[in-house]
Amino acid sequence: MKLFVKFIKKIFFYFILFSGLVLSSMIFDNYIDTSDDRGYLIAIGICSLTFFVLEYLLPKIKN
Numbered sequence: 001m002k003l004f005v006k007f008i009k010k011i012f013f014y015f016i017l018f019s020g021l022v023l024s025s026m027i028f029d030n031y032i033d034t035s036d037d038r039g040y041l042i043a044i045g046i047c048s049l050t051f052f053v054l055e056y057l058l059p060k061i062k063n
Helices: 002-032 036-062
Strands: none
Touching: 002 036
16 A cells, blocks of 8 residues: 555656646747747656656665
């Protein structure tokens, strides 16, 4: 049961992180002066990098 709750919390955290970064890509568009597609690509790239660091790199460093 604890594993399920931990999984749900992680899914919720990443959903908020992803949606916040995608929504903030609209702000990136104003400053970078690119089309919507490029702004979303920047946001997805930042989100993927964050996932990699939190899920793979930090556990490897801790061990």
